[in-house]
Amino acid sequence: xxxxxxxxxxxxxxxxxxxxxxxxxxxxxxxxxxxxxxxxxxxxxxxxxxxxxxxxxxxxxxxxxxxxxxxxxxxxxxxxxxxxxxxxxxxxxxxxxxxxxxxxxxxxxxxxxxxxxxxxxxxxxxxxxxxxxxxxxxxxxxxxxx
Amino acid sequence: xxxxxxxxxxxxxxxxxxxxxxxxxxxxxxxxxxxxxxxxxxxxxxxxxxxxxxxxxxxxxxxxxxxxxxxxxxxxxxxxxxxxxxxxxxxxxxxxxxxxxxxxxxxxxxxxxxxxxxxxxxxxxxxxxxxxxxxxxxxxxxxxxx
DNA sequence: GTGTTTGCAAAGTGTTTGCAATTTA
DNA sequence: TAAATTGCAAACACTTTGCAAACAC
Numbered sequence: 001x002x003x004x005x006x007x008x009x010x011x012x013x014x015x016x017x018x019x020x021x022x023x024x025x026x027x028x029x030x031x032x033x034x035x036x037x038x039x040x041x042x043x044x045x046x047x048x049x050x051x052x053x054x055x056x057x058x059x060x061x062x063x064x065x066x067x068x069x070x071x072x073x074x075x076x077x078x079x080x081x082x083x084x085x086x087x088x089x090x091x092x093x094x095x096x097x098x099x100x101x102x103x104x105x106x107x108x109x110x111x112x113x114x115x116x117x118x119x120x121x122x123x124x125x126x127x128x129x130x131x132x133x134x135x136x137x138x139x140x141x142x143x144x145x146x
Numbered sequence: 147x148x149x150x151x152x153x154x155x156x157x158x159x160x161x162x163x164x165x166x167x168x169x170x171x172x173x174x175x176x177x178x179x180x181x182x183x184x185x186x187x188x189x190x191x192x193x194x195x196x197x198x199x200x201x202x203x204x205x206x207x208x209x210x211x212x213x214x215x216x217x218x219x220x221x222x223x224x225x226x227x228x229x230x231x232x233x234x235x236x237x238x239x240x241x242x243x244x245x246x247x248x249x250x251x252x253x254x255x256x257x258x259x260x261x262x263x264x265x266x267x268x269x270x271x272x273x274x275x276x277x278x279x280x281x282x283x284x285x286x287x288x289x290x291x292x
Numbered sequence: 293g294t295g296t297t298t299g300c301a302a303a304g305t306g307t308t309t310g311c312a313a314t315t316t317a
Numbered sequence: 318t319a320a321a322t323t324g325c326a327a328a329c330a331c332t333t334t335g336c337a338a339a340c341a342c
Contacts, residue, residue, distance in 0.1 A: 027342080029341075031298070048331095050330095063299090064299045065332090066301095066332090066334085067299070069331095069333075085234050088229070088233070088306090090331075091234040103273065103274060105277065114271050119268075119270060120266070120267070120268040121284065122266040122268060124265060124286065127249065127286070127288045132288060132289065134252065134288060134289045135286075135287045136284065137283075138284050139282070139283045140273065140282050141280045141281045141282070143277060143278065143280045177322085194306090195306080196306075211324095212309085212324065212325075212326095213322080215308075234331095235305075235306070237306085237307085
């Protein structure tokens with residue numbers, strides 16, 4: 001069965017995903033394992049709950065949309081994912097949680113990473129009294145040439 | 147009547163608001179005038195449709211929520227407002243459409259301006275082929291010290 | 293066995309839309 | 318009076334929730 005094939009990506013065998021979930025205090029259930037495999041195997045990605053749900057169904061993984069939402073939030077809470085705000089109508093989740101920024105394609109709604117060393121954000125202002133900086137997000141909004 | 151008092155802010159008398167709307171091709175209706183006054187008189191602000199609707203009601207301005215949404219989008223289309231994406235569950239509109247960035251207070255959902263000269267965003271990466279940069283948004287997310 | 297997780301359907305929230313009535317030019 | 322605008326209620330898209338059944342340890 002597809003679910004038991006842990007050798008697709010030799011860098012992250014099945015047992016690693018189990019360990020990864022365990023280490024953040026999440027039980028490695030069938031649904032969480034399958035979603036983690038979709039999310040973390042292969043290249044970094046930017047995805048919405050709806051899209052991940054469709055991908056799961058295409059991969060014959062039975063999981064409800066509610067569980068996809070719950071799982072995305074749980075993964076975000078424990079730092080496996082990062083939520084990105086670019087579009088007020090949808091939540092995007094990013095499997096790359098290193099320091100980086102984004103191109104946002106207004107027309108398609110797609111995102112692309114900008115590695116941290118490709119941009120300089122310098123001379124940050126002091127955060128308002130009583131607060132501290134949690135994160136700095138740079139979004140470069142691009143549109144297609146006409 | 148409150149609506150006819152154009153002298154609250156001497157810098158933008160009533161007739162200016164009318165002209166401002168006309169010049170962007172929007173008929174100066176009662177609703178648009180009243181919302182424009184709430185939005186553009188006084189200091190720059192960051193507001194959601196829901197909040198503006200409540201403000202309007204508090205000011206005894208009869209306007210439906212649908213019209214508030216329509217008006218905010220029309221004002222955005224003609225460049226009187228800018229939409230800011232910081233929270234995937236709500237749309238924020240900014241009456242300051244000069245070049246600037248934002249602090250976002252995660253807990254309260256409030257926004258504060260960061261003037262353009264208070265931050266350096268340098269060495270922007272090339273936009274992907276076939277696209278051009280429409281805007282660069284920097285959001286500094288802050289949380290309260292514990 | 294005990295506590296956790298899941299799926300479902302229902303409810304919730306923010307937003308948009310269709311259309312008749314009203315207003316503007 | 319012709320065209321634009323409004324308000325209402327219904328529809329919508331996305332997301333969360335309550336709770337019984339299924340599962341993990």
